[in-house]
Each structure stands twice: as structure tokens, then as C-alpha cells.
Amino acid sequence: MSWPALYTQLVGANRHSTSLGKIWLSVLFIFRVMVLVVAAESVWGDEQSDFTCNTLQPGCENVCYDQFFPVSHIRLWCLQLVFVSTPTLLVAMYVAYRNHRDKRRLLQEEELETLKKRRLPIAGALWWTYACSLVFRLLFEGGFMYALYVVYDGFQMPRLVQCDQWPCPNLVDCFISRPTEKTIFTVFMATASSICMVLNMAELAYLVAKAVTSGWRGWNQ
Amino acid sequence: MNWSALEALISGVNKYSTVFGRVWLSMVFVFRVMVFVVAAQRVWGDENKDFVCNTAQPGCINVCYDSIFPISHIRLWALQLIFVTCPSLMVVGHVKYREKKDMQYGASHKGAHLYANPGKKRGGLWWTYLVSLVFKAGFDAGFLYLLYHIYDGYDMPRLSKCSLAPCPNTVDCYISRPTEKKIFTLFMVVSSALCILMCICEMIYLISKRIQKLIKRKTEAERRLFAESHEMTPLAAPRSEFRSKTSLRVDPTASVQNLSNIKEEDGPPPKK
Secondary structure, eight states, X not given: OOHHHHHHHHHHHHTTSOHHHHHHHHIIIIIIIIHIIIIIHHHSTTTTTTOXXXXXXXXXXXXXXXXXXXXXXXXXXXXXXXXXXXXXXXHHHHHHHHHHHHHHHTOSSSOHHHHHHSOOOSOTHHHHHHHHHHHHHHHHHHHHHHHHHHHHTSSOOOXXXXXXXXXXXXXXXXXXXXXXXXXXXXXXXXXXXXXXXXHHHHHHHHHHHHHHHHHHHHHHO | OOHHHHHHHHHGGGGGOOHHHHHHHHHIIIIIIIHIIIIIHHHTTTTTTTOEESOOOTTHHHHHHHHHOSSOHHHHHXXXXXXXXXXXXXXHHHHHHHHHHHHHHHHHTTTXXXXXXXXXXXXXXXXXXXXXXXXXXXXXXXXXHHHHHHTTSSOOOSEEEEOOTTSOXXXXXXXXXXXXXXXXXXXXXXXXXXXXXXXXXXXXXXXXXXXXXXXXXXXXXXXXXXXXXXXXXXXXXXXXXXXXXXXXXXXXXXXXXXXXXXXXXXXXXOOO
């Protein structure tokens, strides 16, 4: 189970999304997952081996590294992408449940395959499920971005950190490997994450507007 | 054999599962296998290389590492995920066995079917499914306890003291990335606990559905037994719900000619 498997799962649920949802999925996989896998992981690959401290004291580097990197950026982004993709699976589960129920109740002569190929209109319970999934997506994105900001005091990677944890003697200078490249990628991922959040908010607004206008039209009729 | 092959094998079980089973399966593959493969394995990737001890004694680092990490978290989780997903194969096996029996029966009895639907959880298949749930929850709980027992809790200390031979006296050893490891350990423990909870919910759901069905069948049987043992004998014609009052009852033999012969009634009849 890895990114391609997750992609297949999400693409299946994509059929029932709005156009904004489809754009969101492309942004997610091209600008975030692919960049993470192809580029970011090689930048962070040597983060611990090339973390150097100006001391001979054994153990000091490990302890300082642990203090300044409680969770690596890469792991935070992996978790963020996994959590952000999960609400779509909720929609996929609901669609599967609807197909199963309709097959049992109404269309007993139709095959499940033709049921699977149809596209359900986003109304009623599917609207609520979809809207909830959008809200959860926004919450997860916002939550992880905030966590990254709080843990690393911003999106910039410093060149030098000073560490006075035991067993380091007095104050020790430690140097992070590739700080500029890491800053560039952090800013890039944060931007892509914000674009995804904007897309999700626009999609939510579109859904609400559609529901309100169709409800208003139905009211007037 | 890798995770995607296992996933393909297990996804076949989805058809015969309940709602809880499907949610459990998604949880296992998205939150546990996927996080394990893309994130957790990298965190533990350099655990031996970056395990540092404050000593120049050759061999000391190896010995200390071995005593602190008898089995790596990553290997334990890989084993746990394999053991936890395998009981579902029992269900798939049983359904395939039923289908084979059905086919053989059909071949010998000219197209008749032994099972209306081999995938429906009735009879033996219900028990197989329940037993697979028990095994799933059992394995998960067992591995959680094992992890707790080996590492004295789910904590990952920054520093451990080691005094095994050939290390001189007591040596300070430092684990690499202890905080990140603790975070991922807690994540995997919490998702295991949620999976155990789902298994328990599914067991309760299955058993209560079965009890409901049994009660319904019992009451149906009782009703039928009652109807069969109490045969309807020909009784008097059912009384009308509008009971006629004796004061208003009309004597069919009365006529204008013999009005004087009819005795007068003594007031309204007493109320019952």
C-alpha cells in the first residue's frame, strides 16, 4: 500500500466530485505527493547524518538533533497527505453503500457494474457526506500546517542552532544540512497546501450556493 | 510478496464482510500499512547507524544496541500487520470451499444448488467469520502487549545506560530520533487499539443480529404451534359489536292484531 494504491482509491471516488474536487485531486497528487516522493525525500535524506555539532562529546549530536527535530518535515507531510485523503474515502464508502442499497431495493434486474458506472447527483445525504468530507479536509490541512509552524517556529530552516542539552558541554553550535533547499521545499509545500485549502473552501462555498439556489427554486415552485 | 499483494488478497474478503469489517479493512490499510510503509520505516532506517555510545571500546555499541532493541519496532509492526490481516483468509477459504461443494453438488444433481448464496454468513460461515474476528482482535492485542513488555511501555528514552561486557563500567548510549519514534509508536498503538475496538463492535453486532433472528424464529414457531394445536371449532355466530338492547328488541311475531297480548317490559335491562 503506497501512493499509487491511494491514488487508485481516490480516483474511483473522484467520479462523484465537482470540477473543483477534480482539480484538488490533481493538485494534491502532482504538486504534493509527487514532489514529496521525487524531490523532498532526497533533500531530507541525509538530515541526521549531515547534522554536525561542534563537539567531540558522544551523544550530543543525537540529543541536539532530537531536540530540534521532534518530527521530521517529511513525516509530517506524509501524515498530512494520508489524513487529507481519508475523507474522500468516506465519500467512496457512502457511494458503495448507496449502490448496494439500490441494487437490493429498486434495481434488482440491473447488474452491480452498471450501478457502479453511474454518477450519483450530489444531493441529499451525498451532499452532506461530501460537505462533511470537505470540512474534515480543511481541518486536517489547517491542523497540520499549524503543527508544522508551531514545531519549527515558522517555515524557515535556520543554518545554525545552539544546543545546551545534557550531555553537551556548555553551549554547542550545531549546523543543519542544506537549510536553504529545505526552506524552499517547506515554502513550496506550504503554498501547495494553502492552494488546496482555498480550493476546498471554494468547493464548499459552491456546494452551499448550489443547495441554497436549488432549495430556493424548489421553494418558489 | 509485498504489501500490495497482501492488500489484493485481503480486498477479496470485503465482499463477505459487514460494514464494520469494511471500515476495519480501510483503517488497517490506510492508517497502518500505508503510514508504516511511507513514514515509519524511514524513521527507523538509521537506528543502528546512529546509535551512539560514549565509549571507544570496540563491540560495546553492538552489544548495547542488541540488549536495548531485541527486536526492532518496525519488524514487530510488520509481523503484527501480517498476522492481523491473515484471519480474513480463513473466511475467503471457507467461501471457496462452499462454492466448490456447490459446484460438485450441481454437477451430480443436475443443476440444483446446495447453497442459495455461498457468500451469505449462515451456518458454518458465520462461525468461521466470528472466529476470524476473535483471532484478529487477539493477535492485535497480543502484539500490543508484546511491544509494551519488551520496551517497558511505549516510551522511547533519549538515553539508556548499558553495563554489559565488553563495555567498561556503565556507558551512556543515545538512541537516534527518540521523539519521532515515540510519536510514531503512539500513532501505531492508537490505531491498533481502534482496530481492536472495531473488531469487538463487529462481534457484538454479529452476535446480536443472530440473537435477534433466533428470537424472531422462536416467536414465529410458537405462534405457529399455538395456531396448530388450538383448532377452531364451530362456535356460535360471533356477536355483533352493536349489542341490541332488550328494550328495543323487536318481537317478530308481534303485529297490530295481537298487541294486547304482549307483556310490557320491566324498564331498561341491567347494565353488564
